[in-house]
Amino acid sequence: MPDGSMSFRLTILGTSSALPTSDRYPTAHVLNVHERLFLIDCGEGTQMQMRRYRIRFGKINHIFISHLHGDHFFGLYPLLSSFNLMGRKTPLHLYAPAPVEDLVSRHLSDFDIHLGFGLEIHTLGSRDCTLILNDKRVEVFSFPLRHRIPSCGFLFREKRAERNIIPGMIGKHGLTIAEIALLKRGNDIVREDGEVVSFETVTVPPPEPVSYAFCSDTAWFKELPEYVRGVDLLYHEATFGDDNEELAVKTAHSTARHAATVARDAGAKKLLIGHFSARYKSVDILEKEAREVFSATEAAREGTAYIIG
Ligand SMILES: [Zn+2]
Ligand SMILES: [Zn+2]
Numbered sequence: 001m002p003d004g005s006m007s008f009r010l011t012i013l014g015t016s017s018a019l020p021t022s023d024r025y026p027t028a029h030v031l032n033v034h035e036r037l038f039l040i041d042c043g044e045g046t047q048m049q050m051r052r053y054r055i056r057f058g059k060i061n062h063i064f065i066s067h068l069h070g071d072h073f074f075g076l077y078p079l080l081s082s083f084n085l086m087g088r089k090t091p092l093h094l095y096a097p098a099p100v101e102d103l104v105s106r107h108l109s110d111f112d113i114h115l116g117f118g119l120e121i122h123t124l125g126s127r128d129c130t131l132i133l134n135d136k137r138v139e140v141f142s143f144p145l146r147h148r149i150p151s152c153g154f155l156f157r158e159k160r161a162e163r164n165i166i167p168g169m170i171g172k173h174g175l176t177i178a179e180i181a182l183l184k185r186g187n188d189i190v191r192e193d194g195e196v197v198s199f200e201t202v203t204v205p206p207p208e209p210v211s212y213a214f215c216s217d218t219a220w221f222k223e224l225p226e227y228v229r230g231v232d233l234l235y236h237e238a239t240f241g242d243d244n245e246e247l248a249v250k251t252a253h254s255t256a257r258h259a260a261t262v263a264r265d266a267g268a269k270k271l272l273i274g275h276f277s278a279r280y281k282s283v284d285i286l287e288k289e290a291r292e293v294f295s296a297t298e299a300a301r302e303g304t305a306y307i308i309g
Helices: 046-052 076-085 100-110 169-173 177-184 242-250 256-266 284-291
Strands: 008-014 028-033 036-040 060-064 092-097 119-124 130-134 138-144 152-158 211-215 233-237 270-274 297-299 305-307
Touching: 008 046, 008 270, 028 046, 028 152, 046 076, 060 138, 076 092, 076 100, 092 100, 092 130, 100 119, 119 130, 233 256, 242 256, 256 270, 256 284, 256 297, 270 284, 284 297
Parallel strands: 036 060, 060 092, 092 119, 211 233, 233 270, 270 297
Antiparallel strands: 008 028, 008 305, 028 036, 130 138, 138 152, 152 211
């Protein structure tokens, strides 16, 4: 399955809302960015789903938790224990709203767990859009959602790669390593004898960077599309259908139609909905209602990998 061309790949591990069903686990997503894995939310059973769908534990160094409701968090404690039992040494970064640090340290002390690896906890504010991780390949932002407790969405934006040298051009022009580096960054080379090597003739542009946004849990609010403008794949919770719109508003959740409105207003390329209430045995109706507003909608399926871009 792994393929070098699939730079952004999302695997859905859970599509249920707070009450799991016999065939739906609570929320957890794994985003693969150039073979580095980011775990987003960690509902009960996440590590079992990771094993089922062959997610490599050792490649996860960053976990993002949207909010501290159990269906997004209960899977974290057993996952930390398993990392420990597996002899993990690599530091793990955990991003979540307050009071995550208190909860985790209390749990570790209550159960006498001594982690053999560093756990770096980054407490998220929930007021503004904030850059929370910036590495070579990707930038991650958190942004505020509207829920009953502080809740954050996450935006993963691939960085633009350098240009690629056209095969055969290195030999043809006798390019040095220093010249290649300049050309890949879009600079022309002027040699001592006056010869010009134009970057446009020996390189091609890299693929367009891709992006993924995660919005769960949240009520609909008008500023949300701005945070996820132009995203390639938008995941948005759709706990309810039109039949339960009042309940959605009351519990600070969204309907499928709300989710589709956000995708449409943000100019997203594709929408994935999830966090389905247990009352919907089949989620076809939710998919249908969303498609009435935004046709490029799909109901998330557990174990399915979605290629982004
Ligand atoms: Zn939830
Ligand atoms: Zn919630």
